[in-house]
Amino acid sequence: MEERPLGYVLDGATPVRATFVSSEPPKLGDYVVIRSTGIELLGFVENIGAKSVMLATTHSVKEPSFIQRLNELRLNGDTFFEARVRIVGDVNDPEFRNPRIPPPPGAPVYPAPRELLERIFGPGSRGYIRLGVLAARPDVPVYVDVNKMVTRHLAILAVTGAGKSNTVAVITDRIVRMGGTVLILDFHGEYVESDIGGGRVNVIEPRLNPRHLNIAELMILLGIESRYYHQERILRKAYARARESNEAFLDALRRAVEQLRGKEEPKALAAVLNKIEGLIERYRDILDEEAGDMLSRLRPGFANVLDLSRVDEDAADVIASHMLRRILQARKAHRVTGNGLPYPIFIVVEEAHILAPKDEDTLSKYWLARIAREGRKFGVGLCLVSQRPKNLDPDILSQANNKIILRIVEPSDQRYVQMATETLSDDLLEQLPSLNTGEAIVLGPMVRMPTLVRIDLYEGRKGGTDPDVVGEWLTAREMHQEHSQDPVLDLIEELTMKR
Structure with a gap:
């Protein structure tokens, strides 16, 4: 029996978009096929509206009782649906490239066959992991290309409670199970007690050997801003001497500052000494003269969780930037000399808007920008996770070519995300506030075409869930x-x- 069309294309279609009318409601985020002589185009339903033939003829009448009376007289079949479709590829092209000609007016529109969608969103090779299912077709699983996810970077954006932590857990778990290495910069201790990867979780305590800190990191912990140029000069001189000493670094640093008495401005020298004392008192839990290189604490094939939940934002910035710097340097060294870090790594940055804020410079922001630009060449991938996209540095966000966008309600956040995302249309933007928990618009090279996905639910143990306040x-x-x-x-x- 010949398949019945879902609807028909209206006038004004382009090679990129088309509008069709239907007597049955298509699903938002579903796929349709437009067929005509010599063409077969795949379309993604971005917007749907319901209309009435009778009310359309009296659209200028606003009187409620009149509309009520018309409603009572409406016949079956009076309602129809108008759907806007983004044309995403030519079905007959092996690469699903965009067509060069628009579909003609009146061309029939059919639901996309399941077999076609499975071919598009199925695993292309051993380098794919399952992300979830099509929101409009729960029987069609969606896989993403891990190579393109890591080398082209990823951003996971949503309001609190929309499913960011679950998405991170699903992706990390499946990358680890395929043998990959992930580092999570964990601000809230959400993953410390998780069983990601079947229990392959390596918790890294935030301990730093002060001898391994560079001058910029030390200045942040000491609270010496660049405008305090006398203090900075004193610290730089003392730092060079302390690095040459065999005694404990902070003791050597304090002694080196004291040896500058009479040679530097007295108030600045006293301020530096006070700040060294304050540093020892404030950060005694994270400064450890016996701590080795932080890279040595990474374990390949594990979800490495750097626990930043016990430190303040300044310390988190220093610890994160130190790790980011060492990873990029070590991967470069491995590429050039064969030494350094011998395996690629995918870095998940929770609360990315804190480490890479839009209008403020941090040490982490510098290294995140470096990795965003250079990491692709050295096997260092970024995953930026944030509930406040508009507070995230735009240059770094724009480098994340892949995006998983869950529910976003704030209009300014929506527009900010759209400016950083070439393929996020106005129609898709309108859907962001209405997405259900766990539903996401997925874009970028890691999928063959933009799609609306219901992310799988991570079944293992993890944090990030809301507490039962009343129960407690x-x-x-x-x-x-x-x-x-x-x-x-x-x-x-x-x-x-x-x-």
């Missing part, structure tokens, strides 16, 4: 009542509650 309150109250044995205190509490 009730538990705390029960524990308090069980341990309360002082009748006087109980009486006071009872009187207070009555009052």
